[in-house]
Amino acid sequence: MSLISEQVAGTAREPEDELSAPGGTPATEVALPWIEDTDKVAPKDARALSKMFFDRLQTLEEGTHEYQYARNTLIEMNLTLVQFVARRFRNRGSGDMEEIIQVGTIGLIKAIDRFDLTREVEFATFAVPYILGEIKRFFRDTTWAVHVPRRLQELRVELAKAKEELSTRLDHDPTVKELADHLSITEEEVIDGIVAANGYTAGSLEAPSDGGDSAATPTRTLADVMGESDPAMEAVENMHTLAPLLDDLDDRERRILELRFGQEMTQSQIGAELGVSQMHISRLLTGTLNKLRTGMLA
Structure with a gap:
């Protein structure tokens, strides 16, 4: 299942006849226009229609046919925002454009779900940071060879800058204590960051894991002895973070x-x-x- 479908699973647009009364008029107190092809909606019209759909969306109950129609139409009408932001990343060399647009669409969906007309700000202004943030997070996370918590990814960058600065100033490689004092963190946190940096690159799965070098004792590779990743680990990590909150x-x-x-x-x-x-x-x-x-x- 694609990233987009994971985000909007269960919210596919219902058939038109379930949203409309006979003759094509939407069967609601405040009628929403039926938009058959959002690609044909001009940008100026899309802005006006988006305000209408957002206004109606706030009064609809989740799970109803009209709620699904209004939300999905807002997503489709504003996909040009995702394409606009995604073009800035077309030469980054990680992930093809289709994948980047999928990730950016997740940001668009989050913006739609959190937008409030009372903010008195244009939706495009509100949505672009969400789209940009999702794409940047995608590039940041996919450059790592293994899963590392985000706080440790960021600490690795801070440690790299601190090492370079202190090496120049002290004329030697800084110790763990010197790094901790410079960054105002504990030595344990510095060690965690150094260990996490090992997840930034990976060795080959075909590398030998033992000293076997004969036909009788064939060499085992890392792939032969590597365990499987546990998909529940991230959930456990999130639960530990969420509990005190x-x-x-x-x-x-x-x-x-x-x-x-x-x-x-x-x-x-x-x-x-x-x-x-x-x-x-x-x-x-x-x-x-x-x-x-x-x-x-x-």
Whole structure:
């Protein structure tokens, strides 16, 4: 499954007859125009239509046919933003343009899900940093030979700069303590960063793993003895990071998260449970998720 389909799984556009009343008029209180081919929508018209669709999207319940139609149409109408940003990376030499556009589209989807018309900012201005961030993260992560936590990837860069600066100043290779003092971090963190740097390059899987050199004792390669990666490791890592952040939330924020992701209730159902509107739940949920996201990235 492509990166894009992973992000929008379950939100494919429904058939037109499920969104429209007889005669082609959308069967909703506030009608949304049916856009058959978003490629034919002029940029100026796309901006005006996007505002209309965003305004309507805020009043729709997740999971409904019209919600899916409005969200997917916004994605399709604004794909030119992804193509515009992706062109800046066409000569980077890692990943083909189609893959870069897929990654950038993930950023576009995140921007659509988080955009609020009350911000009084153009959607393009809001969306480009999301698109750019996803593409940059893609290039940063795919240059590593093995998975390394992002904080250690960034520490490796800081250590490299510090080593170069201190080597010139001290006229010798800096010690772990000198690096730690220079960066105002612990010696253990410096060691973690140095170990993580080993993940930036990889040896050949065909390299010998033992000293066997005869027909009777054939040489085993690294591929012969290498274990498989555990896909659950990243989930464990994320859970350890998330746990203390959840403890910092207030009771209402934790309750809303439990109802939304634990009991898989819709925003409308949560609103009815707590005695508030679906729009209010949407704002509270967005704020809570942004708070957790900021904490995890930090």
